[in-house]
Amino acid sequence: MKLSSSQKNLIGSIDETLADNEYKQHWHDWKWQMRHCIRDLDTFERYLGIELPAHERKAMQHSAERFPISVTPYYLSLINTDNLVNDPIFRQSIPSPLERSIHESEMEDPLHEEADSPVPGITHRYPDRVLFLISNMCAMYCRHCTRKRKVGDHDSIPARSEIEKGIEYIRETPQIRDVLLSGGDPFLLSDEQLDWIITELGKIEHVEVIRIGTRTPVVLPQRITDDLVSMLKRHHPIWINTHFNHPCEITNTSRRALAKLADAGIPLGNQSVLLAGVNDCPRIMRALVHKLVANRVRPYYLYQCDLSEGLSHFRTPVGKGIEILENLIGHTSGFCVPTYVIDAPGGGGKIPVMPNYLISWSTNKVVLRNYEGVITTYKEPDSYEPIFCDRKCDVCDLQLDLGDADESKATGIQMLLSDHDKTIALVPEGNERHTRRDD
Numbered sequence: 001m002k003l004s005s006s007q008k009n010l011i012g013s014i015d016e017t018l019a020d021n022e023y024k025q026h027w028h029d030w031k032w033q034m035r036h037c038i039r040d041l042d043t044f045e046r047y048l049g050i051e052l053p054a055h056e057r058k059a060m061q062h063s064a065e066r067f068p069i070s071v072t073p074y075y076l077s078l079i080n081t082d083n084l085v086n087d088p089i090f091r092q093s094i095p096s097p098l099e100r101s102i103h104e105s106e107m108e109d110p111l112h113e114e115a116d117s118p119v120p121g122i123t124h125r126y127p128d129r130v131l132f133l134i135s136n137m138c139a140m141y142c143r144h145c146t147r148k149r150k151v152g153d154h155d156s157i158p159a160r161s162e163i164e165k166g167i168e169y170i171r172e173t174p175q176i177r178d179v180l181l182s183g184g185d186p187f188l189l190s191d192e193q194l195d196w197i198i199t200e201l202g203k204i205e206h207v208e209v210i211r212i213g214t215r216t217p218v219v220l221p222q223r224i225t226d227d228l229v230s231m232l233k234r235h236h237p238i239w240i241n242t243h244f245n246h247p248c249e250i251t252n253t254s255r256r257a258l259a260k261l262a263d264a265g266i267p268l269g270n271q272s273v274l275l276a277g278v279n280d281c282p283r284i285m286r287a288l289v290h291k292l293v294a295n296r297v298r299p300y301y302l303y304q305c306d307l308s309e310g311l312s313h314f315r316t317p318v319g320k321g322i323e324i325l326e327n328l329i330g331h332t333s334g335f336c337v338p339t340y341v342i343d344a345p346g347g348g349g350k351i352p353v354m355p356n357y358l359i360s361w362s363t364n365k366v367v368l369r370n371y372e373g374v375i376t377t378y379k380e381p382d383s384y385e386p387i388f389c390d391r392k393c394d395v396c397d398l399q400l401d402l403g404d405a406d407e408s409k410a411t412g413i414q415m416l417l418s419d420h421d422k423t424i425a426l427v428p429e430g431n432e433r434h435t436r437r438d439d
């Protein structure tokens with residue numbers, strides 16, 4: 001892979017002693033990239049040969065003291081210095097003066113990841129899957145990080161004993177069929193450490209799939225080495241979700257990293273965050289999802305920016321996300337369209353949000369509108385015989401020939417809709433009317 005002239009200049013200012021033939025080798029070595037992460041504004045200015053405006057610099061420094069900086073030389077090299085302050089890479093990696101203005105509605109841990117944590121590192125929010133934080137390290141500190149509270153805490157790997165406790169919890173909780181490894185970035189662990197964790201999880205019979213959330217294909221694509229990929233390949237089914245936010249992040253180097261992962265049979269997904277001043281534009285999002293699928297990455301989620309501290313300047317109204325979906329659904333391939341979600345503050349989990357397509361309905365017809373604005377009707381069947389489900393699958397005409405058919409308790413709306421559960425209402429805790437009744 002050839003280096004661009006800006007990458008050559010950059011590597012030259014990082015290490016003036018390098019000989020000409022050493023440039024490429026170092027640049028493509030992820031450990032070299034990590035050793036030379038940019039961690040302060042002075043270095044940032046020196047490497048790019050620029051000067052930040054003096055009046056803003058002080059406030060940026062102030063932000064950096066609260067929420068530290070770390071950017072890989074590779075990711076830094078993608079910044080277009082001709083339009084620095086509007087550059088999407090710059091905005092995601094270098095602190096804004098606005099990070100210090102923390103609003104009343106913002107929280108350290110809006111998603112209550114710690115409250116829903118049975119053992120350190122595990123968040124068990126959904127019935128059948130867990131989030132398992134196995135690394136405190138990141139290749140770069142995203143300014144929009146939802147776990148900003150933890151950024152730069154201590155760049156360390158949780159102790160082996162701590163990870164063992166997480167694995168133990170998963171082993172003892174048979175409902176868990178999907179383990180989502182995240183962090184930090186799991187790919188900042190060594191191949192050996194990662195291999196050990198995945199091997200241990202793979203031995204657990206009820207774990208059907210392992211997912212890895214990593215931003216390395218975006219900010220440190222050099223990490224996707226042949227060794228890493230051949231190790232992962234031995235542990236299928238492995239799924240990977242990465243985190244591209246802007247089409248300019250898809251470079252030849254990142255394309256190659258994605259191709260290696262896809263060639264290893266790993267299904268790839270992408271989770272973007274909707275960020276004001278970065279990608280809050282239907283045309284940018286459309287270009288991004290097209291580039292993603294061209295590289296075998298399926299857009300998975302588009303996140304509404306969380307209520308974490310210091311992110312208010314990144315937040316958009318929810319309407320912006322709906323407008324983006326309105327511009328994608330129908331206008332482009334269905335598999336280009338991510339699910340737009342709001343991760344509910346307080347630990348309610350991800351809530352999908354969509355434009356409305358169902359306009360009205362009667363007893364035998366529904367009225368719908370399509371992406372073009374055409375209003376149409378769908379005539380419902382006259383002779384549908386409802387199936388009463390008491391969960392007795394062995395006497396049902398439908399053929400669910402599964403010995404281990406899921407018998408877990410129905411919850412929420414699913415429970416209200418079911419035939420076998422007699423609950424008729426969900427009542428908020430402490431509802432005054434109900435409290436009076438109990439007296």
Ligand SMILES: *Cc1c(COP(=O)(O)O)cnc(C)c1O
Nearest residue numbers: 123124125126129130131180350
């Ligand atoms: C996002 C998330 C998951 C995975 O959710 P999916 O919708 O299955 O991708 C699991 N646990 C926690 C705590 C999460 O935040």
